[in-house]
Amino acid sequence: MDETTVADMANGDGSRIKWKFLDRIVSRQGPFADPDNPIGEQALQMLSSVKVLVIGAGGLGCEILKNLALSGFTDIHVIDMDTIDVSNLNRQFLFRQADVGKHKAEVAARFVESRVRGVKITPYCGKIQDKDEDYYMQFAFVVCGLDSIEARRWINATLVGMVDEENPDSLKPLIDGGTEGFKGQSKVILPTMTSCIECQLDLHAPRAAVPLCTLATIPRQPQHCIEWAHIIAWDEERKDITLDNDDPEHITWLYQKALKRAEDFDIPGVTYSMTQGVVKNIIPAIASTNAIIAASCCNEAFKFATGSNPSLAYPPPDANNYMTYSGDDSIYTYTFTHEKKDDCPVCGNLAKTMEIDPSWTLQEFVESFAERPEAQLKKPSIRSEAKTLYMQSIASLEEQTRPNLAKKLSELVSDGEEIAVSDPALQISFKYKLVFKS
Amino acid sequence: MATTPPPLQGPTSKEKKYDRQLRLWGANGQAALEEAHILLINSGSGVVGIETLKNLVLPGAGNFTILDSAIVEEADLGVNFFLASDSLGKSRAEQCCELLKELNPDVDGHFSSEPIETFITKPDALDPYTLILATAPISPEILEIIIAHATETLTPLFYIHSVGFYSHFSVHLPHAFPVVDTHPDPVTISDLRLLNPWPALTQLVQEKTAHLEAMSDDDHGHVPYVLLLLHFLEKWKSAHDDKAPQNYKEKSEFREMVRAGTRTSNPEGGEENSEEAVAAVLKNLNPPELSSNVKEVFNSAECVGASPDSQNFWIIASAISSFHKNNKVLPLPGSVPDMKAKSNDYIALQNVYKTKAREDFAEVLSIVRDIEAALERTNPIDEKEVEAFCKGAAHIKLVRGKGMHIAKPGETIEWLDRAKFAFGSLTNPDSLIHIYIAFLAYDSFGAAHPADGLNGAALAPGTTDFEADTEKMVGMAQQIIDDIIKEAGKTMEDPEYTEVKEQSQKVVTELVRAGGGELHNISAFTGGTVAQEVIKVITKQYVPVDNCCMWDGVSSTISVLRL
């Protein structure tokens, strides 16, 4: 396809005049592009025919929807369960004061549709878990701008599980972005072929929780006083009221409790804003970092759909697939290949070896999964090769297996035995080979 | 149950809206942002400038003005989000201004459709603005006027390109741009001064560790690790000529001494505070040394020879330099990391550090007042400013603003003291200097090929003839490379030379491929990075880019070079 044909096409129906810049670049062979990739009309055809799914219509999601619409994609779906809060307005630019309380996906979709002619955006206001494989199968790829690690892990496991070697269409690339303050990262995942979200989990280790005894007896920091009010005082004094993080009366109560405790211990620094931050686990978020990471994700989507340049993760498995961005001290990116893990519970098939102290109780062992960087499970259930050791998700089984919690691991498993660990928040199970520390 | 009355200091509606950013740059940063007036001189398809403004209007930068004489065309609608179908045929400056203003009612937006050529001839035309963004293409003569204004009035200036898969921006800062509030990594900020304890700290150590052996398991396991380390340091010193561990070997020995103090006869079979102490040995036993940034500040002419009209920064820096000469340490920041400890012990320790920090601050403040008196300055510096400087002294940063290159047809680019660095970058695979060179060639090409359109706008290479323009541009980039080699006083042999030329040719071809057109994603990305840097410069927080930033959307990498 040469340039004149594209020009004719543009002038012919008139509607492509606005894509002048995009069409020009796509219709010319680039020096870094794969020479086998089609250029011109065929590449543009790809753009306007594929269906794209965007997960999240928040800080990253608003940017992603705008960017995809202005990258020439015309059939975009978006999922988000949240409604608009006033604290979203400093960066989620598709929302106005009058939209507070409405569904993000709906408002964002209508706004971008009205601004960019010719794009169709289909919102779904609900959870990604409401949808099944048939639903996800209709998309060419998924762009994910979420702040919830659980949701990321869920969609990742779903897309990996959908891959059918007989059917190349079943492989849905996942383009994922995340930000925190001036830092962020974007990556492209080719399920089963390159490192997945679960392989990368230990790059985002959870902050170690403050031990309960510190909160209960020896607080030192203002945050300890707030956590005490949050975890201990509320349950003691307001057991019958469900704590609502968005209710100012509830936050005010916690703040005043924390302040009183801090005064008792001579600890300075408790503020209302800090109380909110600790209780809601607020991560700083700014428009500029969201713009950067979302644009990076959509640039990968555009390269992937048009073949106009190599996107991250191509060609697998050795290509760079992960970019980290840091903007607080000058600007740095580090773009590298994150290797797929053979013992990944989602995309690998080997059990991970874990050294354990056989004198641990099962209770201690169960609790350790919340802080294990590669697992991060809050409600784990555990099976050995022979039997169920502990099952939390079903009440009757929990009762049945509860006595095991007090037993030592050496009484329950043998050295070298494999166990499976699962959690109701995820549809995967982790395989571990337990090796006793001598 | 009675409802809780709202606290007096509950958040205002503005604090609610800006909550997520106030947690980064605080009320001071926000106030600075709200006082700013940013001018965007918009050229070309102009998306990168508008995307930058979007990211500044949202966090509440007080005022912006768009200068753009273009009329909205169909092609704008495919790349610019802040235009609607009914914008066609209207002033682009006006339309973008209106749609940007919708984002934040707290921000004042203005526009002018006057061509830059006449706008710039008016005296004082640029005076109202506290920061200037200029997007390429701009004629070299006009860029020169803008740079001269920026230099003379100390106004920060950003010059921005976004073409196809590449972008670049250069930052022109005042000759001295000091940052006190650099927001260093929290892990690096505590200065525990273990090698130079002062009497109050030594006394606390004696008080809390005199009877270690006799302590109950519970008490022993809660002695703050800082006190444990100081306790064992005393022991070590008494056996080593009163000297702290000097080298890695001695530090390792000392670490084993600390480890041996762990009580293991308790039910846990170990102690967390002891583990913390062991882990802290190597990090905290280094003699206090000034970072190269701090040395640069202390040695700079402005610090050594502060004058009556010096910026406050230099007066305080000069005072802290004297403090350092007297005490061989920087003022104590006063923060103590969290550690395993009982509440009252930790608070006592914290108070000893805070009291010392206040004493150090008082000493610095009195030196500041002496300098002010000697210089006969009439406006005393706010104590808070001195206090903030004392807290952040170890991590201050001085950026030396420098001029930027202006590419003119037929003229050689001068690299001056950066020639050798530029030469080294040519063969560095991680450096994106070839994108920078391609943009220099791009500007030079534009200046030599004025289009017939309005605005004196330049014709971008590749607008119509991809191959012929590529060939011209490759030759121009090649010339720039040869000039760098020559100015650096070096030679480059094959195969290196051929590899450098091939790399440059590819990058230039990729650039010409776009024919001067913007891709929305690349402009959105660049609009994010430029806005971030503008925020750092306006708030004087965090460390800004020094001074050129290139983004390669093909390989998804950024490179920041001082050129």
Ligand SMILES: [Zn+2]
């Ligand atoms: Zn995996």
